[in-house]
Amino acid sequence: MKLIYERSQEGRRASTIPDPGVEPAEIPEHLRRSAPPRLPELAEPELVRHFTKLSTRNFGIDTGFYPLGSCTMKYNPRVNERLVGLPGFRDLHPHQDDADAQGALELMWRLQEILKEIVGLDAVTLQPAAGSQGELTGLTLMRAYFRDRGEDEQRREIVIPDTAHGTNPASVTMAGYKLVRVKVDQRGNIDLEDLRGKVGPQTAGLMITNPSTLGLFEEGIEEIEQIFHGAGALLYYDGANLNAVCGITRPGDMGFDVLHFNLHKTFSQPHGGGGPGAGSVAVRDILEPFLPAPIVARDGDAFRLEHDRPKSIGRVRGFGGPFGVFVRAYAFIRMWGPGLREMSEIAVLNANYQLAQLREAYEVPYDRTCMHEFVLSARGLKREYGATALDVAKRLMDYDFHPPTVYFPLVVPEALMIEPTETEARETLDEFCEAMLQIVREAKEEPEVLKTAPHTRPVSRPDEAYAAKRLVVRHHFDDET
Amino acid sequence: MKLIYERSQEGRRASTIPDPGVEPAEIPEHLRRSAPPRLPELAEPELVRHFTKLSTRNFGIDTGFYPLGSCTMKYNPRVNERLVGLPGFRDLHPHQDDADAQGALELMWRLQEILKEIVGLDAVTLQPAAGSQGELTGLTLMRAYFRDRGEDEQRREIVIPDTAHGTNPASVTMAGYKLVRVKVDQRGNIDLEDLRGKVGPQTAGLMITNPSTLGLFEEGIEEIEQIFHGAGALLYYDGANLNAVCGITRPGDMGFDVLHFNLHKTFSQPHGGGGPGAGSVAVRDILEPFLPAPIVARDGDAFRLEHDRPKSIGRVRGFGGPFGVFVRAYAFIRMWGPGLREMSEIAVLNANYQLAQLREAYEVPYDRTCMHEFVLSARGLKREYGATALDVAKRLMDYDFHPPTVYFPLVVPEALMIEPTETEARETLDEFCEAMLQIVREAKEEPEVLKTAPHTRPVSRPDEAYAAKRLVVRHHFDDET
Amino acid sequence: MTFTSLTDADREAMLETIGVSSIEDLFADIPQALRLGRRLDLEPALSEIELSAHMSQLAERNVHVGRELSFLGAGMYDHYVPAVVDAVLQRGEFLTAYTPYQPEMSQGVLQAIFEYQTAICELTGMDVSNASGYDGTTVAADACYVAKLATGRTKVVLAETLNPQARQVVRTFAPGFGMEVVEVPHHDGTIDPDELRGAAKDAALVIFQQPNVFGILEDAPALAEAASAQGALAVAHVDPMSLGVLEAPGKYGCAMAIGEGQPAGNNLSYGGPHYGFLAARMDFARQLPGRIVGETRDRHGARAYVLTLQTREQHIRREKATSNITSNQTLLALGGLVYLSWLGPHGLAEIGERSHALAEHAKRRLGLTLAFDKPTFREFVVRTGRPAREVIDECKQQGVHPGYAIGRDYPGLDDAIMIALTEKRTVEEIDRLADVLQAAGVGAEARS
């Protein structure tokens, strides 16, 4: 379909800007805009049609099942959209005085308290903008802690398992740490043998998800904790998979010292085609002095932004964090209440239910009870019929499902990582499994159908190499050369 | 796709109702519900998916061009949806005391004033729920007027041209009047010869749209006015086509005594798949005493609902009328302001522009400058290639257009009644015309394509006779016999 | 220019295609004398920004149910409308579509109406429902016309305990229908079935309300039976929110069930737009007003939905139509469907039970004299011993609207207030009501 710039016609517009009836004001000539930006020009009806049509070329949770592993694509309650739209939240200026933002501050304070209870840690900063930024914040906190103890120069390494999400190693580098990789054993756990050899006085910490990106609970977690704490190092918990364990087990109780939440995953934020998120960070008391300022503090019935934190690492984002995300996360948790455990139970039940139906037809690299997600391998299909994980993913589209995450974690060849979440009905889980099984039959009987899939979407297999080669990353207007 | 009842599973639900913590209360046994209504049972995620999917099987103005003649399918400004959602409007109880509803009453009063100015009449009731109800209200007002003059027994007839919309004759009957039909002449005007013979002391009034449903201005309107007023009868103006003449000519100035607006057409109300609407009625002073109560009155800076209207015909609907519709209509008019004339100018320009492109390929029964809409005939196509107006309509769907109104007005065989409205861009008008011309070529070259159209919609040519025969008008549950 | 795309270049090209030199030329058919010849005398155009400010100011001057504690009911109720309702209604494909004349373009709304019809039939125990009427008053007039067509009789019998606005609307239109209206007075808040039986002789229909205008439960089965015994159609005007706990009219012999849809899924919106519902036994399907959707199959045999029984309607039958209705209240009815689906049978029953229980609690807590000592549902009338308007004004000073001054509609009840409870109200709020009433000198002994 046309780009909005291709629908544009000179002289059209949707907006009318009020004329304040005052004298026009000067801009120094050499700073004045020389040529107007070629923004779209179209009247409001065309604007609405353009974006309405664009939306129909997109698939969201509201459209159907979206088992994108590691992303926790659960239903986003509609009431939350109404709540963030309350003028008292939506139109509140972040420089408003604390006294005139008590409702917002109370909400943030309550959320901090809730998050602490859920993970069993002592203090929370809501500031980080997303999980990745939470990681960078957490690692920076660890550095500040060690610097404070005079160990920063000594402790330069962060240990990460091969199963880790790409953000973990990337964050390690950006925090100025050196990456040390540890292997995974036959059961999908961290290889303790390998690990012991890699932890020592040079170690700043460990960084893992638990359950891991294989969807498996780290069975040696107690020993791992001893290894790191025994070496004077810290443990970082990537909270991306927290949906598996709320109310069941707590990272703080497992011995983790610092973690980030992905509020947008666990606590149901509309992912908006890529974001926004929130990567709130929780820490054990020893790390609290270093948290970014401001933090919401409570004095009796009053709430305030506490800016004065002398040991703080500083600010990681503007203002107090992505407030709209807090509103939704807080609302979501309040609707579950103390029964939040049930959310995780059903997430895990749903995943195991699907795993049970698919474990015969696909390979299961680590065949254990899974947590909220599971990883299959299409290796067998590839070997026998030449059908790859990508082919399976593309073919699923024709059955009206969003594909799972593919080719991750990297330790599993032809990986298909499936996370159904707790908000899916049994029929949907069944239908997806039927499609997955049907695709296995198709791979056998008519592999071409897979290779050329999808057949029902607006486009099919866009050429990524061609895109990277041409590098057309913006519209070029006709009159350009 | 499945009905919501077919997605239903016993024991599921979306709602949680707070428990007030008081003693349960009794209902007398013989009045208690014996078996629960089988409403859908599903969790909120499934609910949202169901209706989201249903919506994708529907076509609105936001989807594309919707030239449904006589229905004025113009763009519905999004800001209006925000405005009706303001708590001060949305959550205002209609029994609220006038003193605590001043904003709402002022809005209604202002709308009354605006409507009077637009049509050149003296008083307005906002109460009627839709155009049809406006008609019935207007006719009932006429009867009250004549009753008051002692002429009700004598004046039993309402004259209506053959071009009239079906609601006009239906309303005449429901108001207890007798229908007298008058013919249309070669130019699409009311046949004055025929008319003169039909108007006399037995005549209560005339009921027409102007422009007529042929999209043509009634050229003899001045004479017609004299005929009716000369006979002591009244003139009723069906305001469905007001979009053609705002700021250009006024029904009151033409001599009409009573009219209804279709606020939802002219002043852009989302039609919501069938409604809501509003059929506000304006009258000349002689009819004012009979208007339904309440009416919004102004005393200085205060506004109130005036209930005490001794000669009133009584109430035609609950409360003051469809308030949400007033909010949108008022907002729409305020955005145009005194330049509202331009709205009608462009509506008329757009229609003539399309007519100019289509007048060769289709038959134009009355070949004049049209107003905001025009009527083509597919008679030629039918004669030569067997392609009917219905076939043209169905085939247009494959070009992503909503078809025009077909087979109306009745005086035109194989009628296609096209109303583009002022909110369409020239390119859209062009694309539609190209499709219309392409369809003529198809009719010639591959008529089967038309006969079996549409080919791209979820269903194609549902069997209406079969529906009427079976009369399945509700879901029947499996356990029913 | 905001909602139109016409540029000067467009204008010129288009005029040229048409073959005229100015837009003015397009209006040549309008006699000069009738041209307005001046700009409309309207206030200056507002941009969206200015409009929003202006409308916010107007809205601010209304005391909505979020700004005071309100026990107003009397036909319109402050039930909670969940966010999913708005989310669905704001989908442009529903919002900006019109009547599904072309089924291929409108399966979405057609199926939704079919589902709505099913829900209304389930609630009321009827066989067929139309796609909606204007509101809870106009469907009463609609029912009269149906009854006339079905029975050939012209007498309309209304219970005095039917909502006064509904009775007024019937009175407005009955003469046009060629019908005459008779009312049966209430005794101590309810209708006497025997008296009704007498009045129903030769009547086309009898309309009564359950729960009635005072919130009181009529002996609805007996009223229906009294009407039917005379060959009149028994029509129950029912509150949808009561139908999780009260018997469906279809189960006690009614020919039709009608009502106001607002409590089930529509915002209060100062009285509209809302939907009225009208459902009937299958015998009357061909006399019903308005749209009806039926199931059928398409060219390929696939299930599909269409407007059916169109031969009843004005666009086909014209002066012989069963009604003149065209635009109806589909969007609001869709809101009703989404709401009822959100509730499910259990949610609906819970709202009924809990609103009712709260009302009974309020009766006890307030300890005021009841105007009528009969079983009620979620709404009841108390006597305050003072002019109701004064009491209401004093309570409103304290931010509480205690209820509806029903003396406006029923003489002799000038000191009465009708108090409505919904699931949104709490025990604490009822305590507050008790306090402000007490402060207004009402129910002094009530403080516990």
Next chain:
Amino acid sequence: MTFTSLTDADREAMLETIGVSSIEDLFADIPQALRLGRRLDLEPALSEIELSAHMSQLAERNVHVGRELSFLGAGMYDHYVPAVVDAVLQRGEFLTAYTPYQPEMSQGVLQAIFEYQTAICELTGMDVSNASGYDGTTVAADACYVAKLATGRTKVVLAETLNPQARQVVRTFAPGFGMEVVEVPHHDGTIDPDELRGAAKDAALVIFQQPNVFGILEDAPALAEAASAQGALAVAHVDPMSLGVLEAPGKYGCAMAIGEGQPAGNNLSYGGPHYGFLAARMDFARQLPGRIVGETRDRHGARAYVLTLQTREQHIRREKATSNITSNQTLLALGGLVYLSWLGPHGLAEIGERSHALAEHAKRRLGLTLAFDKPTFREFVVRTGRPAREVIDECKQQGVHPGYAIGRDYPGLDDAIMIALTEKRTVEEIDRLADVLQAAGVGAEARS
């Protein structure tokens, strides 16, 4: 139960399929000692009805810009967000989707991002934009990392007139990046190009802000030239709403342009979520952080959009990635695109001109001493002669927030207030500001 579908029957059937007897069995891999063994200590669950009431109470305790007349700016501005923005963002297909990893499922959002990238490039005069950064502060840190990768240098030079929060964020992360930060102080509100040239020696980049933190127009071309002369990347932190009237950074030699997107299409929302934008010359495309959408063709040759240059990204390159960003701010950036499309070039210029003109009018009308006597854009700093916090408190008593107490960030400005104007403000409102300031003993002679 509200957001899950699990019935008891489902549960049993599912456990049976899995082959376990209870849900507890599924957690067998979790060591007993680590199980929580109690319910979470959280407040009782709320129904949607109760939640709405609770959240409304919280929201009511915030004084939002609709409740007082506000001249607050300082990086976040009260521009009008039109209704179309919400309408588009609330489309479930956009709202509830995630990163377009599978282009066939996500052409809608991919094309939208491509359109957004184009709009940002047009505004800034750059060749390539990413799909969004977190906000206007984090993109400053992003720019540092890009510059390090691109130049191999490690020195960061920040203008002191860059937003203090942005500077703080850079300072937080620079050590981890292996970079050190130098600040160039302002003189009388602006940066001296010559001094900057000195500081920029061996620097990876220089970040300055236009208009700067005081609303003052820097001699941006000269600053860019001073940075470039030293081989440092010149990075302009710009306000999108200024770019209808102020020159595009790409036109005066900047390597990158970054900024806070909030003023262009996002609600204030107490500081987030918003979008940050980051655009660059094509030379730096391979060093940019985050998603970038590119045009390509599909299997059938049709135009299509995909995430491109993914080899920069963490999921491919892991510890060698140009950034760790995954989730970004696409929905907010989409809001920006819709907003900028609603404005068009003329609307954007008008807002710039009119906000600016209102600000100049306010300067005249208030007649207060300016903290710095230099040309500004839509925001300016005045001295009140009294502690700013006191003045602000007194004005707020009258329902007017006069602006930001910038002394918080810049010592020596304790009596200064920064006043921001947008197109939403009117001459009457400026009069009101003058009145309340006067009542607070500020600008006594200003009353005309």
